[in-house]
Amino acid sequence: MKALEDGRVRPEGIDLVFLNYRVEETFFRQLCFQEFDVSELSLSSYVLTLNQDDPPFIAVPVFPSRFFRHQSMYINKNSGIEKPSDLRSKRIGIPEYQMTAAVWQRGIMEEDFGVPVTEVEFFTGAIEPSLTERKAKVSHSLPPGVKVHAINPGKNLSQMLEDGEIDAIFSASKPSSVDRCQNCTYLFPDFKLVEADYYKRTKIFPIMHVVAIKRSVYEANPWIARTLQKAFGEALKVGYEALRARSALRYMLPWLEEHVRETETLMGDVDFWKDGFQENKHVIDKFLEYSHKQGLAKRRFQAHELFAPNTLESFVL
Template sequence: MAPLQLSLACWDYDRVKALEDGRVRPEGIELNFLNLRVEETFFRQLKNQEFDVSELSLSSYVLTLNHEDPPFYALPVFPSRFFRHQSIYVNTKAGITHPSQLSGRRVGTPEFQMTAPVWQRGILQDEYGLNYDAPHYFTGNVEPSSVERKEKIALNLGDNVKIQSIPQGKCLAQMLADGEIDALESATAPSTFGKHPDVGRLFPNAMQVEQEYFRRTGIFPIMHVIVVKRSVLEKHPWVARSLTKAFAAALDYAYAAIHERGALRYILPWLQFHVEETQAAMCSDGEEKWWQDGLTSQNRRTLDKFLEYSFNQDLAKKKWHVEELFAPGSLEGFVV
């Protein structure tokens, strides 16, 4: 039988590179790997459902579950994870030295429903007592663009959330530098960071703060999931398991590459020491892998916390159970 032809839109991360170059081939599937930046993938998939399989924002995926007929199922594969304390920026002249001081302040965010700001708002509320609806939010492009940035998914927020779009022609990066907003919660760094004297991080020692956060909570924030169109899985339910196994094999190749010591695979001269530091901060009980897919106890804890944030911030229509996110059959052999 000829293999099933499926398109996969994903950035070419090290953990999926073996799927892109063919070292890993999913059983019964021939993938057309489309190496696309996440912004393009998310827009095209959410608007037109262009790809059989794709990387997708965790937050956007959870919001698709609000639909009467959701278009996707997720796989327990997490191509993007990121500690987000480091991605909160402030205008240093605003006098903000503690997260609680963002109450009543003007805070920029590209989209309210973006995964990174959902995590950031939740963490600032849990850890520092800043209610998610305390700031006044301004949404729009981080950098100059001729296209106005809007929410990819329509929202139904409570009246307690103060939110407005920035004027056409403005961008959050310059507004932060000019003091038109006091802070920015984002995924990308604004271009004014490191170039304008009045733009700095809310947490100057972000790496230490993030490591301490992980030690206390065991949470390594998940940003993106891999989704499959439900129409594909209705015809070929075995695809979920086949793809999940293939992504796991590709992740193993990434670990092998980062541990290579005969020659540097990456342009970081002290890569070995970065790896050792990461293992010391994030691994325990002899475990060597700090980035894992599947529904491990750590991943379950992380996803459950995100689902709590999504619901509490008026985004998800209910507090979903973790297992409800994933395609039937995709968790077999992966639950810990």
Template sequence: MAPLHLSLACWDYDRVKALEDGRVRPEGIELNFLNLRNGLNSVEETFFRQLRYQEFDVSELSLSSYVLTLNNEDPPFLALPVFPSRFFRHQSIYVNNKAGITHPSQLAGRRVGTPEFQMTAPVWERGILEEEFGLKYDAPHYFTGNVEPSDVERKEKVPLNLAETVRIQAIPKGKCLAQMLADGEIDALESATAPSTFGKHPDVGRLFPNAMEVEQEYFKRTGIFPIMHVIVVKRTVLKEHPWVARSLTKAFAASLEYAYSAIHERGALRYILPFLQYHVEETQAVMCGGGEDKWWQDGLTPQNRRTLDKFLEYSFNQGLAKKKWQVEELFAPGTLEGFVV
């Protein structure tokens, strides 16, 4: 039988590289791997095209945006338990150093920039600041728009229906959040990417100067390694070919194993990090108790279930998701019945 031809839009992360170069081939599927990385925010192009036009059979997608598609009467996608992007987000909250903000609670009533209110990174950031530091998610005054200069206005990719207590204002055309932070026009920035003014302008710093220590302590205490993106498949594809979900899930698992093999290579440096070995050892010590367990896993492991459940709680509490979804409701049938390469 001829293989099923499917398009996959995804960044060329190390954990999917074997799918891109053909070392891993999903059973019964011929993938057309589309790497749209052509700029700092090219992942946003994938999200926009998939959410607006459902252009790809399979794609990487913002976890938050995916959850919001479930609000639709006829949701267009189902996710696989594959998480190509994860990121601790304490490090991604920036402040104007002259604003006198020394504790997250001081952001109440302040001007806080965020590219989009529904973005996954700010959902995590708002949730953590509320749960861990007492800053109510609707306490700041939010300003949305491009982090960096752009001729294209940035708008929410998914329609929102927020509480009246949430104050959101689009920044004027021609402005960008990175420069507004440096100029003191906003007091803080909750983002995914670092603003270009960070490290270059003396008035731009991190809310948590010791972010790495804070993030490591957060993980040790909560066991949460925040998930940013999922892999989604169009429901129209799965309706006709339900076996695709299982085949793709297994293929992503096999590709992840290649990434682990590469990062543990010691005969020569495979990556341009001279102290990579020590970074790997430190990561294992923090996230695996020094054992051989893998710190980045797909599937519904206990850690992933805890992480997803926390995000779904934040999404609902912040008025984004229409209900508190159960973790299992996110994923395609047949992808949670064991996760074996």
């Protein structure tokens, strides 16, 4: 995103006005009011908009946020959880049922560890007392057997985990109780090894966000989808250059070179952060499988249905 924000990359034929908001504000304003011609969107929320008779957005296969999510599952050790399968019959806090991270986490827990969504109880609400409750910005239903409860006003999931009122939290951010409470910790203490093994087995680097165009804007100017895709590809190259610069550290990590080398050894030394449809079809397919099975997508969408048709083929920049 940075090269598009500072103008080093300019999409051809588009006068881009870059508004840099936190994603929570961007998602709220776009999903509720459709304020922007183009925006970053939660993958899960975007898929939910496809349930509508007249979907308001269409995406390009550009993925500005990706994250292995085993490391974002937390437990209270006093709940008797020694291995992932022990989550059966437990109480799990999540900011909101439809959030992308939780869709991935629930899918992985069921597929890899035998914990179906119907065998746990979910509690939704704010992670911290300083945060407001996250309400679903796009309506959705729940499948039979899935139990979801809103926590009481004044409560927050982080404190509830520390107090033993819930047994685990699936989230995107780390609850503060994990840093202050000796009983609150990671479900996977060795999450780096677990996530590396997950990638080796599946070749999935989970996608969190997509770039979406307001459908009315796209239909009036179909060419902008391909032009934006090209511009994001150029900006991604700039991002790689900064990551691999060695004359001075571009990021505040003293062993940045070793981090990059380790990542390239596992995921590929050219483009471990890949955009493009064909390169990511298997990742999108898996997410759509989870979304439908968890009662969010109204049908099992096919990966190509998410994206502008003129962005499905890869091209060399």
